[in-house]
Amino acid sequence: MAKKGSKSAKMTRVSPLKPGLRGASRLVQSRIHAGFRSATLSRQSMLRFSSSVLFALLTLAFIALWLGGHLPTMRDNLETFKQERLMAVGFTVERIDVTGEGRLNEADVRAAVGIYEGDYFFGADLKRAQRNTESLPWVDRAVVRRLWPNRIVVQLVETTPYALFQENGVVHLTDRDGMIVAPYTVETASLPAGLRLFTGTDAAIHAEEMTQLMEAHPVVWDKTKALTRYPSGRWDLTLIGGQILRLPRDETAKALRRFTAIDPQTTQRFSIVDLRLDDRITLTPATSADA
Known part of the structure; x- marks a missing residue:
């Protein structure tokens, strides 16, 4: 024990982390990073593997449906579902306007057009309606078009007798x-x-x-x-x-x-x-x- 008044003993500062412990810390950190990289690579590999399995299953399902002749049925069912959803939100024909039928009976024109109120708006066959309308007597040309959001317009140009x-x-x-x-x-x-x-x-x-x-x-x-x-x-x-x-x-x-x-x-x-x-x-x- 130092005596009172005597010169203090010389004190040596010790590093918080000894050299041997510093090397051990770097080793632990490197192993932790390696573990993270390994875990990341494992997740990516698993995702690639899962994607490959899913793609193979979908391919096999497609081939099975194709060989079984079920693809047209599925396509029709999907189209029907889409049509029903769109009609449910209002995409239906509500009006059919016919212009230029001075010598024609409008009922005959409407029958030739073949599109009726309540039909699916995007399902109306405009080309067929035009062909049928132009086959009527007196009709020289016909234009059938959609008018957003719910109208079908039929414009007729009548033949001039010569x-x-x-x-x-x-x-x-x-x-x-x-x-x-x-x-x-x-x-x-x-x-x-x-x-x-x-x-x-x-x-x-x-x-x-x-x-x-x-x-x-x-x-x-x-x-x-x-x-x-x-x-x-x-x-x-x-x-x-x-x-x-x-x-x-x-x-x-x-x-x-x-x-x-x-x-x-x-x-x-x-x-x-x-x-x-x-x-x-x-x-x-x-x-x-x-x-």
């Missing part, structure tokens, strides 16, 4: 191409004025061609009510008063000019004016019955 065509005693309305639009009836509404009647072999097909030729001779065309085409390709004109002009197959325009050069007071006394020969005009007097 001529009347008589075949086997039945009169039809035709378009510019000679295609039959609909049967002609006296009740047919909104017909263009001045439609001429075409009869004979392929008369409807050649109606536009003959009409253009005749429009260049308005004096004759305004009096023409019917045109008859023969197998040779020539035409007869029937005028409003019943007079018949027999035209040649070739140089028809020249024959019409020859006719218009004659005094109308002279030609109106004849029931038939034959212009088929280039060097003469043959006239058939009108009988009392013709008069």
Whole structure:
């Protein structure tokens, strides 16, 4: 024991961690880190293994369903489930609007469209509806489209009648191409004025061609009510008063000019004016019955 007042004994500071213990600490820390890395690698390996097993099971299930022919059924069931869910939240057809059906019965148009209120909105077959609608008489073009969120709109462009065509005693309305639009009836509404009647072999097909030729001779065309085409390709004109002009197959325009050069007071006394020969005009007097 040091005496009071004596010089204090020399004290040596000792490190908190001796060199041997410091090395042991580093060893423990390295083993802990190694354990963490090992645990991490084990989890990743397990995840990869689990994923591989799951993928293999799904592949085997898919092959089994495919071989068993159940895939279409599953697809249909999923589609039905999706459709029912969407319809449940309001994706249904609530209105079908038809425009441009001046000569058509709207009920016929709706039946051709084949889409009805309450149908699945996204399931409406617009292409089929358009094809069916365009097959109706009077319909030249049709556009069927969805209008968000619940409407189907059908827009019709109607065919404009170009001529009347008589075949086997039945009169039809035709378009510019000679295609039959609909049967002609006296009740047919909104017909263009001045439609001429075409009869004979392929008369409807050649109606536009003959009409253009005749429009260049308005004096004759305004009096023409019917045109008859023969197998040779020539035409007869029937005028409003019943007079018949027999035209040649070739140089028809020249024959019409020859006719218009004659005094109308002279030609109106004849029931038939034959212009088929280039060097003469043959006239058939009108009988009392013709008069």
